[in-house]
Amino acid sequence: METAKGKTWWEPFDQLLIATGANPIYPQVPGIDAAGIHTFSTLQSGIEVRRSVDERKPHTAVIVGGGYIGLEMAEALLLRGLDVSLIEMAPQVMNTLDREMGSIVAESLRHAGVHLYLEEPLEGFEVSDGRVQAVVTNRRALPADLVILAIGVRPNVALASEAGVPLGETGAIKVNERMQTPVAGVWAAGDCCESFHLVSRRPFWVALGTVANKQGRVAGINVGGGYATFPGVVGTAITKFRDLEIARTGLQEKEIQQLGWEYESVRIESRTRAHYYPDAGPITVKLLAEKGSGRLLGGQIVGKNGAAKRIDVLAVALHAGLTVDELINVDLSYAPPYSPVWDAVQIAARQVAKKV
Amino acid sequence: METAKGKTWWEPFDQLLIATGANPIYPQVPGIDAAGIHTFSTLQSGIEVRRSVDERKPHTAVIVGGGYIGLEMAEALLLRGLDVSLIEMAPQVMNTLDREMGSIVAESLRHAGVHLYLEEPLEGFEVSDGRVQAVVTNRRALPADLVILAIGVRPNVALASEAGVPLGETGAIKVNERMQTPVAGVWAAGDCCESFHLVSRRPFWVALGTVANKQGRVAGINVGGGYATFPGVVGTAITKFRDLEIARTGLQEKEIQQLGWEYESVRIESRTRAHYYPDAGPITVKLLAEKGSGRLLGGQIVGKNGAAKRIDVLAVALHAGLTVDELINVDLSYAPPYSPVWDAVQIAARQVAKKV
Numbered sequence: 001m002e003t004a005k006g007k008t009w010w011e012p013f014d015q016l017l018i019a020t021g022a023n024p025i026y027p028q029v030p031g032i033d034a035a036g037i038h039t040f041s042t043l044q045s046g047i048e049v050r051r052s053v054d055e056r057k058p059h060t061a062v063i064v065g066g067g068y069i070g071l072e073m074a075e076a077l078l079l080r081g082l083d084v085s086l087i088e089m090a091p092q093v094m095n096t097l098d099r100e101m102g103s104i105v106a107e108s109l110r111h112a113g114v115h116l117y118l119e120e121p122l123e124g125f126e127v128s129d130g131r132v133q134a135v136v137t138n139r140r141a142l143p144a145d146l147v148i149l150a151i152g153v154r155p156n157v158a159l160a161s162e163a164g165v166p167l168g169e170t171g172a173i174k175v176n177e178r179m180q181t182p183v184a185g186v187w188a189a190g191d192c193c194e195s196f197h198l199v200s201r202r203p204f205w206v207a208l209g210t211v212a213n214k215q216g217r218v219a220g221i222n223v224g225g226g227y228a229t230f231p232g233v234v235g236t237a238i239t240k241f242r243d244l245e246i247a248r249t250g251l252q253e254k255e256i257q258q259l260g261w262e263y264e265s266v267r268i269e270s271r272t273r274a275h276y277y278p279d280a281g282p283i284t285v286k287l288l289a290e291k292g293s294g295r296l297l298g299g300q301i302v303g304k305n306g307a308a309k310r311i312d313v314l315a316v317a318l319h320a321g322l323t324v325d326e327l328i329n330v331d332l333s334y335a336p337p338y339s340p341v342w343d344a345v346q347i348a349a350r351q352v353a354k355k356v
Numbered sequence: 357m358e359t360a361k362g363k364t365w366w367e368p369f370d371q372l373l374i375a376t377g378a379n380p381i382y383p384q385v386p387g388i389d390a391a392g393i394h395t396f397s398t399l400q401s402g403i404e405v406r407r408s409v410d411e412r413k414p415h416t417a418v419i420v421g422g423g424y425i426g427l428e429m430a431e432a433l434l435l436r437g438l439d440v441s442l443i444e445m446a447p448q449v450m451n452t453l454d455r456e457m458g459s460i461v462a463e464s465l466r467h468a469g470v471h472l473y474l475e476e477p478l479e480g481f482e483v484s485d486g487r488v489q490a491v492v493t494n495r496r497a498l499p500a501d502l503v504i505l506a507i508g509v510r511p512n513v514a515l516a517s518e519a520g521v522p523l524g525e526t527g528a529i530k531v532n533e534r535m536q537t538p539v540a541g542v543w544a545a546g547d548c549c550e551s552f553h554l555v556s557r558r559p560f561w562v563a564l565g566t567v568a569n570k571q572g573r574v575a576g577i578n579v580g581g582g583y584a585t586f587p588g589v590v591g592t593a594i595t596k597f598r599d600l601e602i603a604r605t606g607l608q609e610k611e612i613q614q615l616g617w618e619y620e621s622v623r624i625e626s627r628t629r630a631h632y633y634p635d636a637g638p639i640t641v642k643l644l645a646e647k648g649s650g651r652l653l654g655g656q657i658v659g660k661n662g663a664a665k666r667i668d669v670l671a672v673a674l675h676a677g678l679t680v681d682e683l684i685n686v687d688l689s690y691a692p693p694y695s696p697v698w699d700a701v702q703i704a705a706r707q708v709a710k711k712v
Contacts, residue, residue, distance in 0.1 A: 068691075198687075208690070209690060209697050210687075210688070210689075210690035210697055210698075211687070213697050213698065214684075214685055230685060231682075231685055232687075233687040234687045235687070236687040236688060236689045237689065237691075238689035238690065238691045238694055239691050240691070240693055247689055249687070249689070306662060306665060308689070308694065309662060309665060309666070309689065309694055309695075310665070310668070311689050312666070312668070312669045312688045312689055312699075313668045313669065313671075313672055315669075315686060315687050315688055315689065316669055316672035316673055316676070316678075316686055316688075317672055317676075318687075319676075319678075319682070319686045319687065320672070320673075320675075320676030320678060322672075322675075322676060326587075326675070328570075329570055329586060329587055330590075330671060330672055330675045331554075331566075331567070331588075331589040331590045331591070331592040331605070331671050331674075331675065332566070332592060332668045332671055332672075333566075333592045333593065333594035333603055333605070333664070333665065333667050333668055333671065334564070334565060334566035334594065335424075335593075335594045335595050335596070337596055338594055338664065338665055339665075341565050341566050341569050342566075342569065343668075
């Protein structure tokens with residue numbers, strides 16, 4: 001069998017798993033092909049950015065996009081001593097958070113010295129001798145020795161699409177709970193295919209390693225003749241910027257509004273440990289609950305010193321369909337090094353339960 | 357109205373809330389009344405121990421009891437430079453953990469320099485001039501300038517009992533979900549009354565601030581003419597010894613055995629962060645699941661750097677009655693600073709799910 005790189009051949013199959021992942025979005029703006037503009041899709045692309053920093057010793061970096069990758073790169077490049085700017089076309093960073101939660105993150109970026117330009121879409125690049133010189137927005141040109149493009153990814157569905165494997169309404173490959181596509185013998189898993197959102201009860205697409213890994217496990221069991229199902233996701237994600245921890249799960253306000261559902265929300269501030277305990281950090285928790293039913297719809301957490309991993313409490317609650325009234329009385333752990341007597345998520349649950 | 361301290365008077369009531377708390381167990385052994393032997397029941401008793409350390413500068417401390425309070429005091433007294441011994445009548449410390457999980461804690465105590473004497477019940481004290489000189493076990497006499505008695509508490513039901521308010525099978529005051537005792541107009545909340553255990557589905561007594569606080573809230577709403585219920589607990593508790601974090605929830609092996617239920621268990625070792633991330637700490641997770649149904653019955657976590665707060669994931673899962681199969685696919689957060697792609701609790705869930 002011929003397997004050499006660059007050769008094309010035919011390979012018969014009984015079962016086919018499509019696991020083509022996602023591709024970074026690469027906007028067709030002037031100068032996009034210049035040297036010094038980086039995206040991340042493979043380990044190799046990360047190695048190349050690091051080598052470029054080591055060898056070219058850039059002074060100024062511009063990051064395009066204020067999501068998870070943009071924030072992580074801002075932290076990394078600040079650590080390497082670069083002057084870092086970040087442009088974002090939306091009015092906030094971290095678009096998967098509601099606006100006021102995103103503004104806590106923006107404040108942290110600014111405090112760390114990141115020059116933040118919101119509502120400034122990328123229009124192109126100034127290029128000299130084939131190398132990027134500046135990033136051009138609708139308002140300014142920002143000098144850049146190094147550019148990081150981090151404006152998201154799209155499911156890589158080219159192969160599936162050409163082969164006639166149906167895509168879902170999200171644009172990713174349509175699969176059922178066993179990770180079967182509608183074409184007999186063809187399966188898909190990972191960033192190239194859809195998930196089901198257990199809170200909105202609709203198809204949903206998210207490109208995250210943890211979801212892809214779970215889907216891969218289920219697909220593997222089924223392709224191997226076993227039986228397993230992947231019920232879906234609740235939209236959990238977590239990141240950090242320096243010492244600020246950031247997490248979200250479920251639906252955010254704009255998603256609930258798009259569904260036409262009614263909801264109530266609260267945002268509370270507390271501490272990650274008992275107030276008298278050393279290193280008690282601030283924690284802000286936002287909860288969203290369905291009007292009438294009181295069903296928990298989503299939660300967002302921003303804070304320090306152990307704040308963010310609490311998102312998993314909300315993820316399990318969403319999975320189980322708990323109401324905020326039920327969440328109030330869940331037997332969460334308490335000791336002064338870990339939380340106040342009422343954990344921040346339960347303080348928030350108490351407040352939103354009064355409103356729904 | 358007469359309210360002076362030490363006076364006795366009659367006060368009529370429409371609604372009565374009994375919130376008499378718990379009392380430390382004070383064993384009637386020779387020498388128990390000597391100076392230098394301390395228990396903790398009030399803030400004042402903590403202040404007195406600290407003052408005693410400040411003023412008398414004791415060299416040796418013996419702690420009686422290897423539970424939460426015993427461990428916290430061992431840490432505190434080591435920090436103050438004392439030579440610390442700990443005696444425990446059981447074959448392990450932290451009896452609310454299964455044996456092999458408790459042994460991780462014991463190892464940590466020994467590594468920190470605590471002289472640990474297991475299976476050595478307290479038999480009495482050697483006393484000179486009214487002050488404790490040594491703690492006597494079945495095997496030895498341990499010199500002690502300071503003794504901490506931390507062998508647990510009992511519900512303080514004296515008032516309720518004398519007044520004819522029924523106690524439950526646990527020995528604490530019997531209450532329903534609204535925190536009503538069987539006597540009309542009499543309520544109880546906190547360490548003096550029972551809870552309901554949502555996993556064993558039986559009355560349960562636990563003296564923890566977080567449970568007491570939730571019960572107090574529910575009692576207060578009801579006494580005030582509102583309506584609220586406290587559904588019960590799942591047995592969550594958390595503590596730490598130095599940098600070792602310790603947590604448990606649900607039923608432990610001996611509790612399941614007492615119920616006559618069949619179960620499977622696993623114990624896995626993982627890391628608290630991605631393996632390549634700085635400060636990834638060890639984490640050991642034990643899960644217990646019901647044979648046949650696969651219902652999660654309990655979990656125990658010992659580890660470092662953020663290990664223990666994961667117990668809340670299991671607490672919510674127990675509250676919701678999730679099976680370990682369901683737990684495998686819950687959308688928990690993942691980013692390298694917070695966990696491996698598969699969080700330790702899900703690695704454990706995968707393994708126990710294969711056995712039930």
